Amino acid sequence: METLVLKGLSRCTGEVDLPGSKSIANRALLMAALCAPGQVTELRHMLRSDDTERMLEALRALGVVIEEVTPTTLRVLGNGGRWTAAPRQLYLGNAGTAMRPLTAVLAATLTQPIELTGDARMQERPILDLTKALQQAGAGVRFLQTDGYPPLVLTQAMHGGTVQVNGSASSQYISALLMALPLLAEDSVLELTGTVVSWPYIKLTLAMLESFGIVIEQTSAQQFVIRGGQTYTSPERYWIEGDASAASYWLAAGVLGGGPLTLYGVGRKSIQGDIAFVDYLRKMGGNVELHEEYAVVTGGKLKGLDADLNAIPDAAMTFATLALFAEGETCIRNIANWRIKETDRLHAMATELRKCGATVEEGADFIRIQPPAEIQHGQIATYDDHRMAMCFSLLGFSGAGVTIEDPQCCAKTYPNYFAEFARLCG
Ligand SMILES: O=C(O)C1=C[C@@H](OP(=O)(O)O)[C@@H](O)[C@H](O)C1
Numbered sequence: 422m423e424t425l426v427l428k429g430l431s432r433c434t435g436e437v438d439l440p441g442s443k444s445i446a447n448r449a450l451l452m453a454a455l456c457a458p459g460q461v462t463e464l465r466h467m468l469r470s471d472d473t474e475r476m477l478e479a480l481r482a483l484g485v486v487i488e489e490v491t492p493t494t495l496r497v498l499g500n501g502g503r504w505t506a507a508p509r510q511l512y513l514g515n516a517g518t519a520m521r522p523l524t525a526v527l528a529a530t531l532t533q534p535i536e537l538t539g540d541a542r543m544q545e546r547p548i549l550d551l552t553k554a555l556q557q558a559g560a561g562v563r564f565l566q567t568d569g570y571p572p573l574v575l576t577q578a579m580h581g582g583t584v585q586v587n588g589s590a591s592s593q594y595i596s597a598l599l600m601a602l603p604l605l606a607e608d609s610v611l612e613l614t615g616t617v618v619s620w621p622y623i624k625l626t627l628a629m630l631e632s633f634g635i636v637i638e639q640t641s642a643q644q645f646v647i648r649g650g651q652t653y654t655s656p657e658r659y660w661i662e663g664d665a666s667a668a669s670y671w672l673a674a675g676v677l678g679g680g681p682l683t684l685y686g687v688g689r690k691s692i693q694g695d696i697a698f699v700d701y702l703r704k705m706g707g708n709v710e711l712h713e714e715y716a717v718v719t720g721g722k723l724k725g726l727d728a729d730l731n732a733i734p735d736a737a738m739t740f741a742t743l744a745l746f747a748e749g750e751t752c753i754r755n756i757a758n759w760r761i762k763e764t765d766r767l768h769a770m771a772t773e774l775r776k777c778g779a780t781v782e783e784g785a786d787f788i789r790i791q792p793p794a795e796i797q798h799g800q801i802a803t804y805d806d807h808r809m810a811m812c813f814s815l816l817g818f819s820g821a822g823v824t825i826e827d828p829q830c831c832a833k834t835y836p837n838y839f840a841e842f843a844r845l846c847g
């Protein structure tokens with residue numbers, strides 16, 4: 422297995438162009454494909470990574486014409502959800518942003534049965550709350566291996582009506598329904614039940630739907646009314662913001678390495694919830710200037726953080742490794758759904774932080790981290806989780822350093838992360 426040793430780093434300076442946001446990129450690809458037949462959308466600053474390749478492959482398998490102008494500029498020809506090819510199966514790897522939205526959108530547009538599957542981990546990531554909602558609207562869903570988990574076959578299309586969805590495990594189920602229900606002939610009412618997690622991703626979906634001409638009426642905190650028979654309308658050009666979750670590693674490295682480090686692609690105007698990472702980093706003692714479309718970080722002296730980070734589950738992981746460099750304890754709360762992401766992130770994080778000498782309490786929905794007097798060298802397992810690899814790169818700023826197993830698993834969302842890390846921090 423490939424490993425990477427990082428050690429004794431003391432600077433992180435220069436400029437970094439963030440790759441496109443995974444969450445925006447996969448939504449934009451799907452929404453562009455759903456635009457009225459004949460409408461072309463030019464997607465700029467496209468992320469090219471494992472997750473976006475899975476979405477691209479799936480759309481192409483369904484017959485969507487996507488022209489590659491450059492690797493990061495794609496022209497997508499809309500088909501209004503009238504797929505011209507009928508693949509038997511779509512393989513979606515471990516991309517939640519492909520699996521959940523495609524399940525709902527295909528349930529709305531289906532003409533013949535289709536199987537959706539993914540890698541071994543995707544087959545352990547629940548989807549029952551979404552499929553239950555689709556079934557209420559008349560969809561036919563059959564699980565092929567384990568009830569509630571991919572692989573699944575959609576056997577019958579849905580119609581509108583009142584749909585309840587439990588949002589306590591993943592906001593992606595809600596985003597998926599918000600993208601799919603406008604395509605139905607009938608109107609729908611979408612009611613959210615449970616304590617909804619990761620709200621900013623729902624807001625991101627709503628903002629992007631608006632850019633693609635879809636009208637969603639929010640009638641109360643937990644209810645949406647969605648007119649049927651809507652058509653996605655191409656904004657003609659759509660620029661994909663830099664990835665705010667990926668920005669968290671650079672912001673953290675810029676604090677540890679003193680900066681100045683300028684990050685381009687995301688700023689105060691961002692539609693991504695993970696931009697709130699900056700607020701918490703400042704609370705911890707990081708010096709960050711957030712401009713409209715870029716950010717500058719110039720070091721800082723860190724103290725522990727105690728915060729409910731349910732709204733930013735991805736960027737929140739970065740605080741867990743940053744905690745080792747802070748004075749005092751860090752507690753990250755309300756993150757139970759870390760357990761159903763690329764790996765059980767609560768357990769993985771606790772296990773690997775202990776290898777670096779930290780004292781860690783792993784709660785059902787929190788992690789409490791006491792930094793060691795001196796960080797120890799650890800060989801870090803990354804569990805095929807891009808964020809584990811990228812978070813632990815920060816340990817390169819300790820004297821003892823770190824060995825990261827399988828660093829290239831970062832290709833899920835950021836294929837050249839470690840090349841950039843060497844350039845900026847090496
Ligand atoms: O909608 C999205 O783009 C995402 C929502 C979040 O998932 P949950 O809603 O499952 O927390 C986040 O962790 C994931 O990386 C991307």
Ligand SMILES: C=C(OP(=O)(O)O)C(=O)O
Pocket residue numbers: 515516517518735762763808834
């Ligand atoms: C949880 C994540 O991915 P997914 O979109 O597969 O849920 C993530 O990128 O941290």
